[in-house]
Structure formats: C-alpha cells, structure tokens
Amino acid sequence: MDKNFHEAVLKLVKQIPEGKVTTYGEIAREITGSVHAARAVGQAVATNPYPIVVPCHRVVRSDGDIGGYSLGVDKKIRLLSAEGAEIKGRKVLNFEQRLFLFDCI
DNA sequence: CCCATGACTAATT
C-alpha cells in the first residue's frame, strides 16, 4: 500500500492551528500540485485516520461548506464551534478569514 | 488494465 499520499494529507491536516480551517483543494495543491486532487484528499481523510488526533474537522470545502465528517457533520460543526468558528447551517462564517494556508503555495 | 466510488472544484445553465 502506498500510504505516502494518505500520510502526507494527515501531516498537513495536523498542522492546522486551532480555530483555523483549510480546504481540500489547498491540501491537494500542496501535495499533488493539482487542486483537482481534492477528491483524493477527501478519500484519504474519509478512511477515518485518527479522529481528534488529526483535526480533520478543520478541513472544509472551497466554498465554505462544511463538507462531511466520518463521525457525522453534526460532530464536525460542534467541534468547529467549540474552537470559535461560527457555523451557519452548513457553511463556515468568515471562512476565508479563518483559512489557514500552507507555506507559500 | 478497466470500472465504480467519493468528506472535491470550477464552470454552466
């Protein structure tokens, strides 16, 4: 198995500071260089790594939508709210402002 | 190698 991709994703996700979020596209661009690899990124985290150990709940969609979560979207919203991120329905408020970008993409 | 699937994205209608 080539865990390289999976591991790379987890590594980046772990770097997301509390209260901040990032998008699947950014992670994809950081690893593969293609923003369209976002699906692959989704697959990587969807296989349920270590919940909470890896803050996968800080990964949202490019348009500010929550996206999904292994433990349920509700749990994701809960966690984000607990970190100070306001959630409206399925969207993150001021999401672009809380967006955490990796070192010079 | 081919096919189907998914926590995606961008563009179009």
Add this chain to the structure above:
DNA sequence: AAATTAGCCATGG
C-alpha cells in the same frame, strides 16, 4: 441561489 456537467485523483474490486 440551486441543480447539472465535466474534469481530476487515489483506492479497491
């Protein structure tokens, strides 16, 4: 603003 289409990538059967 919501729904559809098309593109792109890794994984598993």
